[in-house]
Amino acid sequence: MKNEFLPISKEDMTKRGWDRLDFLFVSGDAYVDHPSFGPAILCRLLEKYGYRVGIISQPDWRSTLDFKKMGKPRLGVLVSAGNLDSMLNKFTAAKKFRSSDNYSPGGKAGCRPDRATIVYCNRIREVWKDIPIIIGGIEASLRRFAHYDYWSNSIRRSILIDSRADILIYGMGEKQLKEIAEQLQQGLNISDIRNVQGTCYKTDSIEHLWNFIETPGYDDVNTNKQAFSQAFKIQYQEQDAIRGKTIVQNHGEYSIVQNAPALPLTTEEMDEIYDLPYQRTYHPIYEKSGGVPAIQEVKFSLVSHRGCFGGCSFCAIVSHQGRIIQSRSHESILNEAKIIIAMPDFKGYIHDIGGPTANFRIQSCQKQSERGTCKAKQCLAPTPCKELMTNHTDYLTLLRTLRALPGVKKVFIRSGLRYDYLMADPSNEEFLRELCEHHISGQLKVAPEHISPKVTNLMGKSGKGVYLKFMHAYKRVNERIGKEQYLVPYFMSSHPGSGLKEAIELAEFIRDLNYRPEQVQDFIPTPGSLSTCIYYTGINPFTNEKVYVAKDIHEKKMQRGLMQYRDPKNYYLVYEALTKANRQDLIGYGPKCLIRPPHNTNHKQNSSTTTSKNSSSRNMHTKSTTQLKNNTKKHSRSRS
Structure with a gap:
């Protein structure tokens, strides 16, 4: 048939x-x-x-x-x-x-x-x-x-x-x-x-x-x-x-x-699943309604693996796909790529090749196959485990093979990239260079999520220092290959552990980056995640320590507003947050200030020179953020 x-x-x-x-x-x-x-x-x-x-x-x-x-x-x-x-x-x-x-x-x-x-x-x-x-x-x-x-x-x-x-x-x-x-x-x-x-x-x-x-x-x-x-x-x-x-x-x-979780799929089992005779689109009955939007993001994308050892506390992957990586063979992926290339509406661009985390193609540890994953520690956070295998060779080989296929103009990487795993790889320079040269177009989206150690530790994310190290490496590589490309970081507000103090710390970091986030992800307590357990109980289940949780709607609005403090509609939320946290030092005209004083508040200017200097600084900042904005496509992200 x-x-x-x-x-x-x-x-x-x-x-x-x-x-x-x-x-x-x-x-x-x-x-x-x-x-x-x-x-x-x-x-x-x-x-x-x-x-x-x-x-x-x-x-x-x-x-x-x-x-x-x-x-x-x-x-x-x-x-x-x-x-x-x-x-x-x-x-x-x-x-x-x-x-x-x-x-x-x-x-x-x-x-x-x-x-x-x-x-x-x-x-x-x-x-x-x-x-x-x-x-x-x-x-x-x-x-x-x-x-x-x-x-x-x-x-x-x-x-x-x-x-x-x-x-x-x-x-x-x-x-x-x-x-x-x-x-x-x-x-x-x-x-x-x-x-x-x-x-x-x-x-x-x-x-x-x-x-x-x-x-x-x-x-x-x-x-x-x-x-x-x-x-x-x-x-x-x-x-x-x-x-x-x-x-x-x-x-x-x-x-x-x-019962205990199902055993990880073998490469042969993964290949069998992705080699099945899919029509690769929505059923024709939906044509009159305009189709099904979800197909657009995946129609020309390839799944290379399942599972994630990243261990983000707010993510469902650990409870759903597990921490052990399950990978397809190169042959299976290339066969699917050829099917995509032959599709009449394919324009030469493979939109993504990856999984829950793009650069996790191999298991994190040699011991997993026999002993399973570690019960009491994570692979990457707060620091990489000494047993962690950091190697991008297989993924890099796959990318090179895909972009060499006839009919392929570019292979993008759009699924999450763990930069902390990349920085832990002693050979990261080669992968980072090819990433910047061939697999992004103007910008790379990454997810530090927060920078306060109090919050990142609870999130299962690496700290601010690792992100800054990656940011400088990314800039250095782009300068070397002669490209002007941007990092677009994702941040999350109101995650357990984040109070106004931590939210202000994040706002200052955003200020120092000269970054203007267009989208902000509020933490959503979804069933089954570690972060949701902490949100509900106010307790870290692994240490039994109490954790501050922002549940008041107004405080959550303040935390979100701080991340977008440049937006005029957030002015009074930011002003209230800074005042409540006793951080009036960030209200004023200095280069480190987040907002100006209210119009009805008397203030003094030290000198016209300071005003001129700060005005110049703001002009440069506006130029920088506008340039970034023009190079950033609007999009949405959801975590399940």
Whole structure:
């Protein structure tokens, strides 16, 4: 049969000669048949192994009609809220509605319900009482235990309880789904499938378990922040496929059991996944709506690996993809590049080649394959581990091969680049030179996130000194190759540990860089992250130390305003923040001042010379920031 989209209707099933599906996949995203979209990967993998799979995307959850339109599947229903948690997809850090949804037709917001996984599953239960329901995706993965929900400001139960699903796949899911499908095909009841790594299930008895760790239960974590912190610590430290143990959390009538994470994919398994026959675009039914915006960023991009050992506390990657790097072969990547090059709308530019972190192509440590990741320390922060393998040779070779392909004008690197890992590589000069010469265009985006040690230590990020070292190396290399290119740093406001003092420290750093950030990322407490645990409890779970957390909306506005202190609309927020922090030394006309005094405040000028000098300095600064602004494309960034 020729390559085509997977069935989305009874008519599509009839064309294939199918009277019944084996699996139905219900997704909160529009159907995009591309390997950057989880439903496409999982459905194509099931298809390869002989299962009949259909997709219902963004069903109308207000009734059961859409859920029934393809009939009852033989083996089960798979449910995912989509590429983002449905609450993060809908609301900003300020809990305001987002105006668009890149994963919906035409970017239209409101095409999925709040807590989509729960809503979809309960609708399915209305239709088919006994059908096996398997949930997965980022929303289910990060809500598998009792968790803090920022949008309701409450502790919610495991999503397995509220969704009434039978089994939860956490992580990327290919190994788990294949194994579950095989066991269902063999006739096992879904309630008997309890041995698959990378899954969670609920049970009314734990007598069958051995060698497990029990965390504080839902009732405890709901009423005791110390218990919540303790539970999170266990869950975080056992997040390893090799050394991780089974975890149990009581939820009253049921206990949630998490098996150890799935083993990392081998290179052969990664190649198999990305070599599947994707259509590489959205389904034609969305043409009349203007397509699905999310495809634009990934259509001409290549995934080279999964996993991240960066250890950022606010990131979901550790809990979802894990810390062990899983890489594709060069051959597989080059074959996909040739498919992209042959596409009629390809203009010669590969938009990205990387993963969660672009320059992580190899495992961080030789010991990981046998022992797993370290339980009590990170690879990069606050300083690189002595066992860290820092080598860009493989990635550099891949980049050179890709840019030499006929039809390729340029290969960009747009996924996150860990400059601290690069600076730890003794041979970083060669990679940095080729990066600046061939793989960026005018600017490089990096994410120091903050510069106060108090904050960066909690974030799991390297300190200010490493960023400055990289900044000078970047400038030096560009001068050597004769290019004028800029660094565009990302910073985050109101992360746990950041009070007004730390926010002002960051504002002064931004001032000294002569940088004018156009976008500022407010910290959003998403389920399952270390930073969210600290945000809710005010406790660092690994040290048991108390941590300051900015929860007052007005203070968060002040912290954000400080990062964009040059914006006139932030003037009074900045003035209030500086006054409250007793930093009036930054209000005035000196070269180090962030803002001028209010118009109705009397002030003295020391001399006209000082005024002239400061005016000249401001003019130079304006020229510099304007030049940077003109070379900076507006874009948005989201963390899940």
